[in-house]
Amino acid sequence: MDSQLYRAFEDQFRGSEKLISARLQQYENFFIPIASTNPGGSIFDAGCGRGEWIKLMRQYGFDCTGVDENPYMANGSDQPIHIGNALEEIKHLPEESQSIISAFHLLEHLQCGLIISFIENAFKALKPGGILIIEMPNTENIEVAGSSFWLDPSHLRPIPVAFITFLFQEHGFYRYKVLRLQEEKDLHQFDRKITLSDVFFGVSPDVAVVAQKGPEDQPLVKELDVAFNKDYGLSLRDLVNRYDKQREGGFLRRKRLHTAKVIKALLKKYTT
Template sequence: MSADFYRAFEDKFRGSRELILSRLDVYLPFVRPIKEVSGQPNALDLGCGRGEWLELLDREGFDATGVDLDEGMLKACEQLHLNAHKADAIGYLESLPDASVGVISAFHMVEHIPFEALQQLVQQALRVLVPGGLLIMETPNPENLQVGAHTFFYDPTHQRPIPPMLLAFLPEHYGFARTKILRLQQDPRLDTAHSPNLEDVLGGPSPDYAVVAQKRAKAHILAQFDQAFATDHGLTLHTLATRYDASRVQQIDASRSLAQRALSSAEAASSVAQQALSSAEAASSVAQQAFADARLTRELITTFEATLQHYQHLTAATEQRMNDLLNSTSWRITGPFRQVSKKIRWLTTGLIAWATLKPGSRPRRTARQFLLKLRNWIANQPKLKATILTIITSFPYLGNKLLAIHRRYPHTAQNHTQQKNAPSPSPENNISTYKETLSASRKRSADEILIKIYAELNDQRRTSK
């Protein structure tokens, strides 16, 4: 493999230098407490590549050294004046004294070496690290099925994918105090996605992961790293698959509910259709009846029009006969006789009305006015009242008749007594009241006037006794 091949491969598939630097920020909460533990913090990056991690450690104040076997990669470090050497990673570790390094890292290196070499790397790192020092190993994540089955094999120098639980087991087995698996570089959209699709499940879990292992140290030293080790990172295949299953169950339940609603709607629609069919049949029956009624109505209208025409003809004929009659010689000759006959009928009707005092007739109104005047005149003639009383007493039948009328209308006599006892209105001061009283008196019937006369005469008789 040529010297510049792997650098060109890294530039194309790993990402730009700026992108890698931004991704490495996730390790700063782990390495910054090292500066508190050691006055002169140092670090060793195995397989340093283009030197992004060395550059970040330099910014953080670490004395960082990198080793790599690829000369093309080392040229990138030399251009940035980074401390990088060409050396074998395991051999370089073996040359270092015990407890001499604060941080040892291997970014995307462990998948390039045999498993036996990886075991040696972990053991030598434990020896070289200071108490509380960190071992960081980042590698592609085979939990991401797209990575484990496809993109991992883009790099021809890769040996085999290493599952996260296996890589975390190695430092535990060789005596590190604690380990933390960091799943990295997943799509931020999936962090809060509750309904991932199948493609998200296959390629959504964190495409890279890292194992951060810490060497044993005193409790107060380890306590400075507790927050970093307690923070979770990334998405597992299990998490996304569980979300996917839950969303599918919800979709199935929703589909089942939708199907049930659709079935209910279909049944309701069928019922409505049946009702509509019944209504249509009823409407058809009504329409047929209406058609029959309309036909009968047309027949009746035709008959009515014929009858109307018949009566119009009769009316026209009658009018013609009337005109002929009115214009005839006999009608003109009998005209005086008709006028005499009309006068005779008028005279006969008047005589009957005067003889019977027919209600509502002019004779009855005239008699009423006469009786009113007679009553008023008799009321002012005490001797005449006594004479009339004597005459009525001589005719018991007439007296009893008047007494019966008085008993039938007692309020009339009472009203007469009240009017008798009341002071006479003054024509000068109560002209309107006098006119109203006189008008009301004129409206009373002849029977009422006779009753009042009898009542006054009766009162006069009791007074004379």
């Protein structure tokens, strides 16, 4: 797919810039403490697309660089975006120079070796206490894994979260957090009935993993304790377990009612 056609594809299927900007605001538990503790810190956004993340981060005072290979992505944008190969440029970032490195919906376009190289170079370029944000389609969502992921012909293969967290551990990150941010809010209500449709389609269609570079005694590590200790979203297993428990609860209620009817009938039979 040529660059101009892919920009049109993104505009139609990725979502509007307003929608994506609103979704990105959900990372505020991570980037606001960094903006406060390290004002004016540097951000490198690999595969920045239309520049929604860059625009948001500039509002919080960060010094931002966005890189994308598609020249049509930056059309009409007043953000600091340039055309290039982010996987090459990250290799040349000064060591321990970046507060945040991000890759939103980039890794699913890459071969395994390039994914490993990107994470390795990101670790080198991050300041102590800095974070790497990786967001990608969520293979726990059955509809995404079986259908919508393959709508983009440049996607190579779905990437399980466990593989990314393994790479983070192997490359020395201090800690990581998995974020699921886009499921329906009422799914979090304890008394919400979980349907089969919820199991198939209710899990967040995107998933992110945020990793932090140590060491543990860095001030920024403590500043992000709240963000890393919080839970974000529901996994497929969470929804399946709730669905099973509700079905089991309904079965037991029906069984108790049936037993009560049988006892009532027997009492009536032998007491008249």
